[in-house]
Every structure is written in C-alpha cells, then in structure tokens.
Amino acid sequence: MPRLLLTPGEPAGIGPDLAVRIAQHAHAAEIVAVADPALLRERAAHIGLPLQLDPVDYGAAPAPQCAGRLRIDPIPLTRPATAGRLEPDNAPYVLATLDRAVDLCRRRSADALVTGPVNKAVINQAGFAFTGHTGYLAARCESPAPVMMLTTDDGSLRVTLATVHIPLAAVPSAINDTDLAHTLDTIHTELAARFGIACPRILVAGLNPHAGENGYLGHEEIDIIGPAVEAARARGIDAVGPLPADTLFTRHHLANADVVLAMYHDQGLPVIKHLGFSRTVNVSLGLPIVRTSVDHGTALELAGTDRVDCGSLEAALKIASHMVASSHGA
Numbered sequence: 265m266p267r268l269l270l271t272p273g274e275p276a277g278i279g280p281d282l283a284v285r286i287a288q289h290a291h292a293a294e295i296v297a298v299a300d301p302a303l304l305r306e307r308a309a310h311i312g313l314p315l316q317l318d319p320v321d322y323g324a325a326p327a328p329q330c331a332g333r334l335r336i337d338p339i340p341l342t343r344p345a346t347a348g349r350l351e352p353d354n355a356p357y358v359l360a361t362l363d364r365a366v367d368l369c370r371r372r373s374a375d376a377l378v379t380g381p382v383n384k385a386v387i388n389q390a391g392f393a394f395t396g397h398t399g400y401l402a403a404r405c406e407s408p409a410p411v412m413m414l415t416t417d418d419g420s421l422r423v424t425l426a427t428v429h430i431p432l433a434a435v436p437s438a439i440n441d442t443d444l445a446h447t448l449d450t451i452h453t454e455l456a457a458r459f460g461i462a463c464p465r466i467l468v469a470g471l472n473p474h475a476g477e478n479g480y481l482g483h484e485e486i487d488i489i490g491p492a493v494e495a496a497r498a499r500g501i502d503a504v505g506p507l508p509a510d511t512l513f514t515r516h517h518l519a520n521a522d523v524v525l526a527m528y529h530d531q532g533l534p535v536i537k538h539l540g541f542s543r544t545v546n547v548s549l550g551l552p553i554v555r556t557s558v559d560h561g562t563a564l565e566l567a568g569t570d571r572v573d574c575g576s577l578e579a580a581l582k583i584a585s586h587m588v589a590s591s592h593g594a
C-alpha cells in the first residue's frame with residue numbers, strides 16, 4: 265500500500281477543503297496531509313464535516329485511510345488563514361510543506377507527493393521567485409527540467425508541454441533543439457517507466473498556424489521542430505509531426521496516439537481542461553519522485569463553501585498510486 269503525501273497548497277484557497285473532503289471516505293492508500301492541523305480542523309468545522317487527525321508514523325508500514333480520519337505531518341502556518349483572503353506571510357508555510365514532502369519522498373519515507381493548488385502570484389509577492397510547483401520541485405530535487413503532463417483520469421488524452429510558465433512573447437525563443445530533445449526523451453522514458461506504455465506515440469504540435477504553412481506562416485517548424493522530431497525518430501522515439509495544432513486534437517489524429525506535445529501552455533491545456541476539468545491530473549515527468557497534482561487552481565471564491573469538486577484530487581491520488589505501482593514493476 266502506498267503512502268501518499270498531500271500538500272493542500274494555498275491555505276486561503278480550496279486546498280484545505282479538498283483535504284477535509286477526501287478524508288470523508290476510505291482510500292486504498294495512506295494519505296498524509298503535510299499541513300497546519302488547526303487550519304484543517306477549522307476548515308472542517310466551517311464546512312460542517314468531521315475530521316480526526318492522527319499523527320503519522322513514518323517508521324511504521326502505511327495503513328489504509330479510514331473514513332473521517334487523516335494522518336497529519338504538522339507544519340505551522342505563519343498567520344491564521346481566512347478562506348478567500350490571500351496572506352503573503354503564509355507563502356513560506358506553503359513552500360515549507362513542499363520542502364518537507366520532497367525530503368520525505370527522497371528518503372523513501374513516503375512514495376509520492378500529491379499537491380493541492382498554490383497561488384503563484386502571492387508567493388512571488390512574498391519575495392520568492394516561483395513559477396509553479398514543477399520548477400520548484402525540480403530545483404529541490406536538483407533535477408534537470410521535468411516535463412509537465414496533464415492526463416485525463418482514464419488516459420483518454422494526455423498533453424505535455426514544451427514550454428510552460430513563461431510569457432507568450434518568450435515562447436518562440438524558448439523552443440530549441442536541445443530542449444525539445446530532452447522533452448521528447450523524457451516523455452518516451454517516463455511513459456514507459458511510470459505508465460507502462462512502451463514506445464509511446466507522441467504527436468508533436470507546430471508552433472505557428474497550420475504548422476507554419478511550409479514557411480509562409482513561420483519558420484520554427486522547418487528550422488527546429490521538424491528536425492527535432494526526425495532526430496528523435498532516429499533515436500527510436502515514435503514522434504510524429506510537427507502537426508497543425510488546430511486539427512491535431514481531432515479523433516483522426518488522436519486515435520493512434522498516446523500523448524500530445526504542445527509547444528506552449530495555452531495551446532495544449534485549454535483542450536484537455538475543456539474535455540475533462542475536474543477529472544484531469546497534472547503529472548511531473550522526469551522528477552526522481554512521483555508527483556501528481558490537481559488540474560485546477562486555488563478557486564478562492566469557493567473556499568469554505570459546498571461547491572468544491574474533489575474529482576481532480578481523487579484522480580491525482582489514484583494516478584499517483586498507479587505510478588508508484590508501475591515504478592515498482594507491479
């Protein structure tokens with residue numbers, strides 16, 4: 265049975281609600297909230313749900329999660345949190361929960377990290393350069409650039425990104441043969457190791473409209489993306505493209521594909537979030553630890569209400585367990 269660490273993320277957002285809500289039923293995994301216990305108790309009381317927090321024992325074997333209970337690894341908030349109101353002083357708390365979870369996963373006291381949503385702006389406002397979990401975790405793990413992948417819970421669509429949290433204007437200059445080679449190698453290796461998909465077919469999107477229309481609408485496809493796909497194929501990777509992004513996400517192309525590589529955040533993610541918001545999971549490929557996350561943000565306006573959908577977190581827990589099993593060769 266896996267031990268999954270859950271960091272609820274931004275304390276003013278819906279992350280604490282999610283932790284309380286997923287504790288209401290049994291799971292086939294031990295789930296440990298790395299969080300402030302008072303925050304979780306207060307949010308549980310606020311939404312009128314029972315919650316018993318039991319201290320985790322990392323020296324003992326993981327035990328299944330019982331309804332109404334959650335294991336806790338306590339990290340104190342800097343300031344009391346109010347649902348819906350961001351507090352920059354709590355940014356170090358958010359980062360401390362991630363630091364603790366990464367350390368535990370790296371020393372094998374836990375099997376995987378499942379993250380709730382954070383607010384990137386408030387962390388930056390507090391003085392920490394932060395573009396998202398993915399980059400932060402890579403730095404903590406001293407790992408080369410991981411690849412962000414969003415997958416529906418049933419694997420019907422998987423989307424990876426060549427560039428992630430950078431301004432749109434910076435995208436063209438961030439696309440280069442070295443990074444594309446690393447990204448394609450990581451997708452190829454990680455889908456086999458963590459998802460059991462040997463030699464996945466990767467559909468590679470172009471950057472420009474109609475994949476550059478033979479150079480009349482842009483040159484990145486001819487100069488960079490096409491050669492990167494050819495070089496990957498020569499390494500035994502089943503990459504196809506560059507394909508026009510507007511028609512790549514149609515049944516015809518997706519029927520025989522395992523994953524899409526989009527060139528930038530808003531080329532790929534709106535498609536998968538439109539298809540499966542609240543049952544889609546964010547997975548970091550290429551980290552030395554298993555990490556999954558929800559597909560949504562902090563939804564500050566919903567914190568402490570009865571309108572919080574736990575589907576993405578449930579899926580993130582499930583996929584993390586499958587990845588752990590797959591990584592162990594189960």
Ligand SMILES: NC(=O)c1ccc[n+]([C@@H]2O[C@H](COP(=O)([O-])OP(=O)(O)OC[C@H]3O[C@@H](n4cnc5c(N)ncnc54)[C@H](O)[C@@H]3O)[C@@H](O)[C@H]2O)c1
Pocket residue numbers: 273278379380381382383384385397546557558559560561562563564565566571572573574
């Ligand atoms: N994994 C993460 O840490 C992560 C992911 C995405 C966005 N974010 C951050 O979250 C913040 C807010 O982003 P946003 O407003 O673009 O997106 P959001 O996902 O917070 O909200 C988008 C819409 O979806 C609704 N929604 C979101 N999650 C929901 C849930 N579980 N149940 C019901 N409704 C839900 C919201 O109410 C809102 O209408 C930003 O700072 C962004 O960077 C974090």
Ligand SMILES: N[C@H](C(=O)O)[C@H](O)COP(=O)(O)O
Pocket residue numbers: 395396397398399533546557558559560
């Ligand atoms: N791009 C992600 C999404 O839209 O779901 C999100 O911002 C989270 O990114 P990190 O996993 O790097 O925090």
